[in-house]
Amino acid sequence: MSSGTGPVSYSQDKPTILIIQGCFQRPVVYAALKHWLESLGYPTVHPSLPTCSNTNDPNFPSLTLLNDAEAVREKLELLVEREQKTVMVVMHSYGGLVGIEAIPESMSHDKRRKDGLLGGVIHLFFVSAFLLDPGQSVLGIFGVSPNDKIEPDGRYTIKNGSFILYNDLPFSEASKWENRLIPHSYEV
Template identity: 50%
Template sequence: MGSPTETPTIIMVQGSFQLPDAYYKLDDALRALGYPVVHPLLPSLTDEEKPGFATKSLTDDALAIRSEVQRLVEQGKKVFVVMHSYGGLVGTEAVTKDLSFDERQPAGLPGGVVHLFYFAAFILPTGQSVLDVFGESPNNDVKPDGRFTIKNAANILYHDLPDAEAQEWESKIINQSYAVQKTKMTNEAFGFVKSTYVVCENDRGPPPMYQEKFGEMAGSKIQKISSGHSPMLSHTAELTRMIDQVVKSVIETGAQV
């Protein structure tokens, strides 16, 4: 079954319009604390030049995450899922009940997903898509070829970074397949895996009041950080401490909190 104090592997599920580079500070800070960190690529943000890119949906992204989670769980690993922004939808869709620690343990199976950690993340119930619930965001730059990106990223995503750094990250913004907007959710991982939701109090993307509602809907323990939308860049040390504290609580209780 593995040691009760075994360090979980952290799966990082990123948000829209960015390369994984935007999460390297957080990934590296967690690794420095001794956590194995896996950051899978999302198909809706990868290989834009290849035919079929614009057909990649949230379902494809969720399958990519599920594949990595399943690989780790089948190795007997405990998995702690960290999700940011759009990644909240992907992780919630990806983690099915058969992969949860609480489902596997009574069956005598090792490993499993022990906790969900959301920050500035979208959460929707089954049967709903982003477009169903929110309509088209005025911040979106929708292109005629099935791609979209975000306008004014420095101001919306990175406003609490120094100007030069915010502009640098804005220059790295990439296109995403628009199909993710239309994908309806089919799974609610928060229904069978306990969760924490960190509200970014100064967010200019999803409003903090919405974030609180997302956390309440998921039944999460809600925490707050005085950051904009990208605390993995602007408040790396504080966010790392928050994740570390939750993981330690999970380890102390043997599974979840």
């Protein structure tokens, strides 16, 4: 670790990598990435997003991006404030929106150094992630797709999700999942 406001030294301690997933995946999609990063010596954390889990919970339709951001912020506070770790945040797709909402400037490495504190977020890495101007929404920018199915209670699914989202699967594997809907909480 460096002192003052200088660069972080990676030779002694590798940063912890915090993964924020897209909204149509489960953590298992990122398991190989997490394992690979850990095999290279990078501690890796992947907090569960409430809108991407436990779809049978009666409160599921009322969950929003803010619930996901709070789950990520809680994990980040543990890593940065309590454990004083340097963290690189990797955000995929919808995870970009969650990360921007979840990470306050006070968690940045530079800000913490200026305040005489250790740890902090050293880098935000957006992987095919959404970045919107204040007041914009994904629905407002892209509209509703004919592949979307929005239930009256707000549950959102993608019709034939394996073909649309994971079209690199062999046809025989993808056809097993052809009619499976991928749930996500969606505010209309």
